[in-house]
Each structure stands twice: as structure tokens, then as C-alpha cells.
Amino acid sequence: MAAARVALRRALRVLLCMAVGVFVLSGIGALWYQAPLRWLWLPLWSVLGVAMLLALAGRLPQPRRGRVLGAGLVATLVLLGWWQTVLPMQDRDWSDDVARLLDADVEGSRVTLRNVRNFDWTRNGDPVPRWETRRYDLDRLASADLVMSYWMGPAIAHTLVSFGFDDGSRVVFSLEIRKERHESFSAIGGFFKQFEAVLIAADERDIVRVRSNVRDEDVYLYRLAIPREQLRTLFLAYVDEAGTLQQAPRFYNTVTSNCTTIVFDIARHIAPGLPLDIRLLLSGWFGQYTHAHGGLAGQGPFARLEAAGRITDRARDADRDPDFSRAIRRGVPGIPESETR
Incomplete structure (x- = not known):
């Protein structure tokens, strides 16, 4: 039973890392195509994304892990909030x-x-x-x-x-x-x-x-x-x-x-x-x-x-x-x- 619980935790951790990885890549795409000053936000988001994955994988010490995940949560909420402000328009210089x-x-x-x-x-x-x-x-x-x-x-x-x-x-x-x-x-x-x-x-x-x-x-x-x-x-x-x-x-x-x-x-x-x-x-x-x-x-x-x-x-x-x-x-x-x- 103990071995099964360990295997289940590992599987859940892998799935969580995969989900976070997909979200990090999606954030990179969103910033690349839509963000002003993307040269600033892209490196910051990318570094934070890698740090979040390392934290979730248990590759960072416990105190740093909590700080990284907390910063990642705040950055995620900011990114999602900003994404809602990207709205379609009718008045552009169309082809x-x-x-x-x-x-x-x-x-x-x-x-x-x-x-x-x-x-x-x-x-x-x-x-x-x-x-x-x-x-x-x-x-x-x-x-x-x-x-x-x-x-x-x-x-x-x-x-x-x-x-x-x-x-x-x-x-x-x-x-x-x-x-x-x-x-x-x-x-x-x-x-x-x-x-x-x-x-x-x-x-x-x-x-x-x-x-x-x-x-x-x-x-x-x-x-x-x-x-x-x-x-x-x-x-x-x-x-x-x-x-x-x-x-x-x-x-x-x-x-x-x-x-x-x-x-x-x-x-x-x-x-x-x-x-x-x-x-x-x-x-x-x-x-x-x-x-x-x-x-x-x-x-x-x-x-x-x-x-x-x-x-x-x-x-x-x-x-x-x-x-x-x-x-x-x-x-x-x-x-x-x-x-x-």
C-alpha cells in the first residue's frame, strides 16, 4: 500500500508538472503575440516558469520552493487578468x-x-x-x-x-x-x-x-x-x-x-x-x-x-x-x- 501511494503521488506530480508546463508555454505564446514590452516580460515569465517546474518536481529546497510557487501563483493571476483585457477590435489598418x-x-x-x-x-x-x-x-x-x-x-x-x-x-x-x-x-x-x-x-x-x-x-x-x-x-x-x-x-x-x-x-x-x-x-x-x-x-x-x-x-x-x-x-x-x- 505504501508503495502504491508513493507511485500515485509521483504520477500526480508528473501530471501537475505537465499541466504547468503547458500553461507556461501558453503564457509564452500569449506574451509573444500580444504583450507590449515583450522583451521584458518574456524572459521574466520563462525564468519563473522553469523555477515553478523545478519546485513542483522537488528540485528546490523547501523554503525556496514555497516562495517560487507563491510568486508563480501571483504571476499567473496577473497574466490571466491581463489576457482578459486583450479584446477584438473593428478599427485597425486592415488588408x-x-x-x-x-x-x-x-x-x-x-x-x-x-x-x-x-x-x-x-x-x-x-x-x-x-x-x-x-x-x-x-x-x-x-x-x-x-x-x-x-x-x-x-x-x-x-x-x-x-x-x-x-x-x-x-x-x-x-x-x-x-x-x-x-x-x-x-x-x-x-x-x-x-x-x-x-x-x-x-x-x-x-x-x-x-x-x-x-x-x-x-x-x-x-x-x-x-x-x-x-x-x-x-x-x-x-x-x-x-x-x-x-x-x-x-x-x-x-x-x-x-x-x-x-x-x-x-x-x-x-x-x-x-x-x-x-x-x-x-x-x-x-x-x-x-x-x-x-x-x-x-x-x-x-x-x-x-x-x-x-x-x-x-x-x-x-x-x-x-x-x-x-x-x-x-x-x-x-x-x-x-x-x-
Whole structure:
């Protein structure tokens, strides 16, 4: 029994040290990305963090151990208090492509979207800005497509949803980081309040083409198997999200609030029983998740839908084609030929 108690205490000490170690590393990340005078606070926090771990491991004498742990507790409370003061904002010097917030009015079946992005892009990635006001009739909403753009290996993708209307018009919704003019994307920074979130509504030739043709990402498109009567719910959920972000900005988070989690959260409005899955974290596998739960149109295994849904080459071939949206859909399972002619 005595040996078991000793083993249990050691195990608990190891777990406590691991938890404190994770918190110390998180504090380093928070200070690195957000703290003014980080050159001062980072060394102090790091030294104190190492001292706390040594104290918890029993490597310091008893009097010093208590002082170190006491100082660590005070520093932790100060760090947590300061972290609560890091708040999202609307008035920064934003990059051109996320400079405006989507604004929407809904009157019955009529939706007016202001600040719809319809940029052209040079080959080196410079934008030619153009923001538009567009109007849509939800009674004519006919389809929704899942677009996945891979930029960092097979497990990570950006997720967009493209809505089609029976008059041929389309609009794509995409939750993105709202980066400042001097910033670039950082997955690690996304854990530490580096970016606000923004919902972009865009012309398909802008938001798909910039990924496939300008940034050289690998892009896939799948027709979603959503009954027509539920498309309105999905569309309006995006509109509601835009209104929420307009009223109260929030931070983008690499895990908990990103381009894939918003799709999942909205889908749960339609199918509340959808389970959590590792493929929601590893967003590159979200297409497989959707297929496994009957969410993709078209017959056959996912590998077939994936191969036929790869639109990268078609998008590059249709670079200046005014029928870009029709061209990229040719041969995609579940999409009628009438949409691609």
C-alpha cells in the first residue's frame, strides 16, 4: 500500500508538472503575440516558469520552493487578468481583401448583401479592389457546394460554401482571418488572439480563383446533398453570422472558431445529431467527414468524388473565362449538366 501511494503521488506530480508546463508555454505564446514590452516580460515569465517546474518536481529546497510557487501563483493571476483585457477590435489598418464587413438586409425572401467582394487579382497576388451590392431571391436558391482549398498538406484546408441560384448567380461565404496590412497568416498566432474573424461574401471567380490560380493552392469542389427547403436555413445562418460579427467582433481561433467549425456549427442547425470528430480539427479531412454522414451528392466512395471534384486544373484553364463557375463544375458528381453548359 505504501508503495502504491508513493507511485500515485509521483504520477500526480508528473501530471501537475505537465499541466504547468503547458500553461507556461501558453503564457509564452500569449506574451509573444500580444504583450507590449515583450522583451521584458518574456524572459521574466520563462525564468519563473522553469523555477515553478523545478519546485513542483522537488528540485528546490523547501523554503525556496514555497516562495517560487507563491510568486508563480501571483504571476499567473496577473497574466490571466491581463489576457482578459486583450479584446477584438473593428478599427485597425486592415488588408484590402478583408477591409469591409459584410452588411445584409433580409425582407421576406429578398436578401441584399452589401460589401460583396469581387476583386480581380494579378498573378503576383496584388488585389484590384471592387466591392459590390448584390441582391438575391431565396425562393430561387437552388444549391450549395463545399469548396476546400489545400495550402499546407492533406490535413489542412480552407473551407468555403458556394450558394447557387436558378438564375445562374452565385455567392460564396468564407470565414477568414481579418489580418492587418502588415500581417500574414500564422496558425500558431491563431491560438493567441492575433487575428479577428471576418465573414467574407464574394464572387466565386474572386475567392476561388485567388486560391487556385494566384496562390497555387489545390482546390476541390463537392455538391452538398441538402434539400432545397433547407438551403434557406443554411444561407440565413451565414447572414446571421455576418450580423453578429458586425455587432460584436471576435477573435479567430485556429481550433475553436475557424472556417471549418463555422460550417459544422451551421450544419448542426439542420442536422442536430452531427457528432464531433477529429476531422473537424484536421480540416483537410472535412470532405470525408461530410461524405461519411451523407452530406455529399453523387454516387460511389469518397475517393471517386474527390478525384472528380478536384477543380484546380479546370480553374487555371478558365482563368479569364466569364463562365468560370460553369467550367470548374464540369464532371463534378451530383451536379447536373445543365449547370455546366
